[in-house]
Amino acid sequence: MRLTLLGTGASGGVPLYGCDCPACTRARVHSKYRRAPCSALVESGDRRLLIDAGLMDLAERFPAGSLHGVLLTHYHPDHVQGLFHLRWGVGAPIDVYGPPDAEGCADLYKNAGLLRFHRLTKFAPLQLGDLVITPVPLIHSKPTLGYCLEHNGQRVAYLTDTCGLPPATREFLAGWRPQAVVLDCTHPPRAEPARNHNDLSQALAISAEIGDPHLVLTHVSHAFDTWLMQHPETLPASACLARDGATVRLPNA
Numbered sequence: 001m002r003l004t005l006l007g008t009g010a011s012g013g014v015p016l017y018g019c020d021c022p023a024c025t026r027a028r029v030h031s032k033y034r035r036a037p038c039s040a041l042v043e044s045g046d047r048r049l050l051i052d053a054g055l056m057d058l059a060e061r062f063p064a065g066s067l068h069g070v071l072l073t074h075y076h077p078d079h080v081q082g083l084f085h086l087r088w089g090v091g092a093p094i095d096v097y098g099p100p101d102a103e104g105c106a107d108l109y110k111n112a113g114l115l116r117f118h119r120l121t122k123f124a125p126l127q128l129g130d131l132v133i134t135p136v137p138l139i140h141s142k143p144t145l146g147y148c149l150e151h152n153g154q155r156v157a158y159l160t161d162t163c164g165l166p167p168a169t170r171e172f173l174a175g176w177r178p179q180a181v182v183l184d185c186t187h188p189p190r191a192e193p194a195r196n197h198n199d200l201s202q203a204l205a206i207s208a209e210i211g212d213p214h215l216v217l218t219h220v221s222h223a224f225d226t227w228l229m230q231h232p233e234t235l236p237a238s239a240c241l242a243r244d245g246a247t248v249r250l251p252n253a
Contacts, residue, residue, distance in 0.1 A: 001131065001151035001250065002043040003158070003182070007055060008242040009035025010186050010197070010221040011078040023225035036244055037078045038160055038219045040182070042071075044131040044151050051147060051158055053082040053096075064091045069128065072098030073160060074144035075105040087113030097126065099135075099143040120145060123172065134176075136169040138162035141196050148176060154250050160184040160219045163196050165206055173210040180248050181207065185217035188227035200224070200234070207239070215239040216248055 014035035015024035027033040037054025048062075050070045054077075055061065073079055075098070086094065087108070093116045100119040109117060120126065120135045122145065127133075134148040139162050146159035146169070155178040159165075162184050165173070173181075183206060186197035194202060197219060207215045215238055228234065228241065235241065 001149065001154050001156070003149070003156055003180075003248040003250070004041045004043070005039075005182070005216075005218065005242050005244060005246050005248065006041055006050075006061075007036030007039045008218045008220055008244050008246075009038060010219050011037075011076070012222070013037065014220070014222045014225055016222045019222060021222055021226050022229050023222045026229075027222075027225075032243065033225070034244060035220060035225075037081075039079070040158060042131065042149060045129055047129045047131065049128065049131070052079040053086075054078045054080065055082050056085070058082040058086055059089070064089065067094060069095040069097065071133065071147055072096060073138070073146065073158075074099060074140060074142045075101050075103070075108075076142060076161070077105060079161075080105045080108065083108060083115060087111065087115050089114050097133075099145045101143045123168075134172075136172055137166050138169065139164050139166060148173070148178065154179065156180045156182065156248060156250060157213075158182045161186075161197055163194055163198055164202060165209075170206070170209055177211055178213050179251055180214040180216060181210070182216045182218050182242065182248060183207070184219045186219050186221045186224060188224045204236070204239070212238055214249060216242050218242040 015027040039052040042049045097118045122137045125134045132150040135145040138144040157178040185203040187199035190199045
């Protein structure tokens with residue numbers, strides 16, 4: 001199993017429009033620091049699954065027939081906007097799996113085109129080829145799922161967008177014991193409680209609660225990037241900051 005992070009940014013991305021903070025200034029000069037909408041690609045055998053569809057160039061990245069499905073965490077625009085273009089294509093249908101959100105996003109349900117929507121049930125495993133996917137509930141402003149991915153003994157959890165974890169999800173992960181977790185960490189440490197997204201303190205606490213797996217911090221804002229530029233030695237050895245295009249390190253089973 002291979003998990004590639006296609007985008008690692010919060011909703012505004014990095015650089016943020018009109019912002020001249022240190023992180024946004026750096027990203028305009030060095031493309032490796034840019035952050036596209038948060039998304040990933042899972043490859044297992046000859047199967048390729050997209051996690052979230054916020055990238056606007058999906059048709060160029062994935063020629064017809066090369067993508068075998070989409071796992072949506074939730075229906076906020078920065079996670080589904082790429083589907084609005086794909087749906088008007090021609091050819092075989094594309095299966096889109098996601099949370100049971102009656103509203104979805106705009107008219108995607110009503111005018112689905114190529115897209116075939118499937119509503120998932122929390123903690124009910126879905127098998128696609130040799131990949132087992134278990135959706136787990138997260139805490140966000142719309143119905144949101146994280147995905148626990150298992151292939152030949154390799155286990156990785158992809159958990160964005162969330163602010164903390166529901167007790168049932170935390171209990172499941174502690175027993176499931178992923179080797180790596182890609183986790184929402186939008187904000188630097190904050191004095192006031194965060195809403196909808198983790199800050200660094202919350203993300204590190206979640207990791208400790210589920211057994212300290214290899215931790216990859218994603219859905220990163222320009223504010224968190226700037227804070228890390230000013231506090232470069234902050235992250236523990238077991239954690240790293242996600243970058244667009246990076247592959248999540250997984251042990252061989």
